[in-house]
Amino acid sequence: MGFLDIRNVTKSYGNVEVLHHVDITVEESEFLVLVGPSGCGKSTLLNMIAGLEAISSGEIAIKGRVVNNVHASKRNIAMVFQSYALYPNMTVGQNMTFGLEMHGVPKPERERALADVAKLLQIDHLVDRKPGQLSGGQRQRVAMGRALVRNPDVFLFDEPLSNLDAKLRVDMRTEIKKLHQKLRTTIVYVTHDQIEAMTLSTRIAVMNKGYVQQLGTPKEIYDTPANIFVATFMGSPAMNILPARVVVEGGRPHARIADAEGVARLLPFSQANLAGWEGREILLGIRPEAITDPEGADRKSANIVPLTNRVSVTEPAGSDTYVTMTLSGKDVIARMRADASVEPGQVFDFAVNMEKAVAFDPQTEERIKA
Amino acid sequence: MAAVAQDTAVSTGRVTRVFIYLVLLLFALFYLLPLYVMGINSVKPLSEITGGNMMALPQVWTLAPWASAWSTAQIGVEPTGLKPYFLNSILMVVPAVAISSIVGALNGYILTKWRFRGDTWVFGLMLFSCFIPFQIVLIPMAVVLGKLGLAGSVPGLILVHVVYGIGFTTLYFRNYYAAFPTELIRAAQIDGAGFFRIFWRILLPVSGPIAVVSVIWQFTNIWNDFLFGASFGGTSQPMTVALNNLVQSSTGVKEYNVHFAGAILAALPTLFVYIVAGRYFVRGLMAGSVKG
Ligand SMILES: Nc1ncnc2c1ncn2[C@@H]1O[C@H](COP(=O)(O)OP(=O)(O)OP(=O)(O)O)[C@@H](O)[C@H]1O
Ligand SMILES: [Mg+2]
Numbered sequence: 315m316g317f318l319d320i321r322n323v324t325k326s327y328g329n330v331e332v333l334h335h336v337d338i339t340v341e342e343s344e345f346l347v348l349v350g351p352s353g354c355g356k357s358t359l360l361n362m363i364a365g366l367e368a369i370s371s372g373e374i375a376i377k378g379r380v381v382n383n384v385h386a387s388k389r390n391i392a393m394v395f396q397s398y399a400l401y402p403n404m405t406v407g408q409n410m411t412f413g414l415e416m417h418g419v420p421k422p423e424r425e426r427a428l429a430d431v432a433k434l435l436q437i438d439h440l441v442d443r444k445p446g447q448l449s450g451g452q453r454q455r456v457a458m459g460r461a462l463v464r465n466p467d468v469f470l471f472d473e474p475l476s477n478l479d480a481k482l483r484v485d486m487r488t489e490i491k492k493l494h495q496k497l498r499t500t501i502v503y504v505t506h507d508q509i510e511a512m513t514l515s516t517r518i519a520v521m522n523k524g525y526v527q528q529l530g531t532p533k534e535i536y537d538t539p540a541n542i543f544v545a546t547f548m549g550s551p552a553m554n555i556l557p558a559r560v561v562v563e564g565g566r567p568h569a570r571i572a573d574a575e576g577v578a579r580l581l582p583f584s585q586a587n588l589a590g591w592e593g594r595e596i597l598l599g600i601r602p603e604a605i606t607d608p609e610g611a612d613r614k615s616a617n618i619v620p621l622t623n624r625v626s627v628t629e630p631a632g633s634d635t636y637v638t639m640t641l642s643g644k645d646v647i648a649r650m651r652a653d654a655s656v657e658p659g660q661v662f663d664f665a666v667n668m669e670k671a672v673a674f675d676p677q678t679e680e681r682i683k684a
Numbered sequence: 685m686a687a688v689a690q691d692t693a694v695s696t697g698r699v700t701r702v703f704i705y706l707v708l709l710l711f712a713l714f715y716l717l718p719l720y721v722m723g724i725n726s727v728k729p730l731s732e733i734t735g736g737n738m739m740a741l742p743q744v745w746t747l748a749p750w751a752s753a754w755s756t757a758q759i760g761v762e763p764t765g766l767k768p769y770f771l772n773s774i775l776m777v778v779p780a781v782a783i784s785s786i787v788g789a790l791n792g793y794i795l796t797k798w799r800f801r802g803d804t805w806v807f808g809l810m811l812f813s814c815f816i817p818f819q820i821v822l823i824p825m826a827v828v829l830g831k832l833g834l835a836g837s838v839p840g841l842i843l844v845h846v847v848y849g850i851g852f853t854t855l856y857f858r859n860y861y862a863a864f865p866t867e868l869i870r871a872a873q874i875d876g877a878g879f880f881r882i883f884w885r886i887l888l889p890v891s892g893p894i895a896v897v898s899v900i901w902q903f904t905n906i907w908n909d910f911l912f913g914a915s916f917g918g919t920s921q922p923m924t925v926a927l928n929n930l931v932q933s934s935t936g937v938k939e940y941n942v943h944f945a946g947a948i949l950a951a952l953p954t955l956f957v958y959i960v961a962g963r964y965f966v967r968g969l970m971a972g973s974v975k976g
Contacts, residue, residue: 361870365873365874366870385873386870386873386874387873387874388876392874393871395870397867399865399867399868401868401871401872401885401886403886403889403890412875412877412885413875413876416881417876
């Protein structure tokens with residue numbers, strides 16, 4: 315039993331089921347990120363934890379107490395909304411202490427809590443202002459302050475950074491991470507930004523169409539995605555997926571693919587069990603950073619395979635250069651060091667880190683487990 | 685808001701501007717003319733009106749017509765002046781406006797933030813009630829008032845006006861609250877505020893503009909209503925009915941100066957409400973149409 319338990323929870327609107335049998339356990343001081351495309355049910359799940367939406371079936375428990383029929387205000391949670399949801403008629407200070415006031419906390423105590431949190435978030439000079447007189451980033455801080463003041467068991471964030479501009483978003487992301495490391499609070503955080511998910515979380519739940527596709531640490535999600543959806547959703551540019559046939563040579567399974575000229579190439583797998591797929595079609599997944607120039611290849615990898623192929627497009631992006639080529643009839647992106655000299659049309663010697671390659675069953679789109 | 689008011693879409697030359705002001709001035713004078721006639725004739729002795737020019741300033745200034753209209757003029761059969769009826773109207777209009785506005789605000793709150801199955805139907809029916817002509821409800825209303833034992837009393841009139849007004853006030857508040865972010869309500873729920881606390885602490889403090897619209901609308905309609913007053917007023921008739929009785933009385937000489945004074949008396953409260961609250965009126969009607 316964890317700190318926050320979501321057990322077999324479903325949600326239906328009328329007879330449309332929008333969340334299907336969700337099972338997630340969150341331990342104390344974990345930072346769980348719910349990530350997925352728009353409409354996949356992230357907010358719905360968060361609102362059910364908060365008590366803003368009824369639970370159609372299943373159970374949600376916080377600290378071992380089933381809260382299905384507990385009112386939102388009695389669950390000891392706090393929520394930060396996408397729009398910040400600051401009360402426009404109240405000052406920052408009143409906004410932050412409204413919850414305490416509603417819970418009957420005496421004024422001196424409220425003032426003390428306010429002062430502490432305002433100092434922590436560096437908004438002590440703003441407490442007498444109205445939300446309308448604040449910048450986006452300041453509002454964001456106030457919204458977090460309002461949650462912190464309550465000292466809740468679980469913090470819920472619904473896309474808190476999506477209204478900020480790109481630069482501020484990165485700053486606030488770091489700040490949230492610092493705050494979590496300092497306070498060790500339990501957080502459930504919704505976003506559709508996979509970079510936010512990767513950087514902030516201790517664990518990620520990737521959702522699609524009302525199903526949890528995979529639940530795991532950022533590394534697990536990134537390196538061993540459960541299926542093609544997770545593989546392509548997480549990571550930017552997305553993982554390359556190309557059809558391949560498994561052939562066994564010298565007792566070792568290889569992926570047979572075709573290069574830009576249609577010539578067959580063999581890439582040896584690191585996963586020995588793929589020999590069981592001999593002669594069958596699979597989908598080969600290779601992340602862009604696993605295809606590099608030979609000098610840029612991961613030195614720790616035991617399975618770097620040379621691959622000569624024609625370059626079709628290069629896109630210098632400052633820190634990296636993205637190189638597009640054709641493999642098995644698909645556009646495949648490779649991520650190079652910025653100073654790798656690659657020209658479009660050139661036949662180039664690539665290095666593929668096959669240790670990082672994954673294989674998917676083309677029927678089920680599930681990863682073939684090692 | 686202030687910036688919007690000053691912002692003119694077209695810039696105009698001096699000549700056109702003078703022309704525009706002249707035209708506006710002419711219209712203003714034209715509209716003010718009746719008020720002028722009423723005003724000056726209400727401070728003249730009757731002989732000056734019957735014998736002379738309606739437009740001329742009084743030769744002898746007198747407040748006697750006002751005093752008479754207020755406290756001694758013949759209303760129907762009683763020489764009471766308009767005073768008791770004025771009081772009736774106040775006793776009727778204040779609670780009726782307050783109740784219908786508060787109920788309208790609550791309805792708007794529920795219809796937008798505590799939605800329930802069939803709420804759009806409820807709202808549709810309320811909207812429909814705005815289009816029902818007064819005359820149609822007279823007989824059913826009389827029956828209801830009779831059954832409730834409220835016929836011919838001020839509380840009866842209050843009930844009638846509240847029932848008739850709720851459709852409008854609900855419409856105003858619902859549309860206003862529809863633009864109010866639901867996330868704020870949810871935040872307040874998590875903070876531990878209940879139904880009424882959210883209404884009182886979160887919603888009402890930002891409802892000023894639309895409350896003004898509702899109050900002005902209800903006040904002028906209820907104050908100026910004649911049909912319900914005449915039909916259900918009984919012994920507690922409102923100002924409008926009394927004014928009619930004053931002006932239409934067929935006995936004795938027609939005291940035009942008293943009539944003018946009475947008519948102004950009857951119009952004063954609405955004028956007062958407009959002047960006090962009017963500058964919020966347009967703001968409230970426009971609310972939501974322009975994001976600011
Ligand atoms: N009140 C409702 N009635 C019917 N369906 C709803 C209702 N609210 C949400 N849904 C549906 O539930 C699904 C999940 O919605 P939800 O808001 O949780 O998505 P989300 O993952 O938060 O998306 P986004 O990233 O766009 O916020 C959507 O398909 C949506 O259409
Ligand atoms: Mg959402």
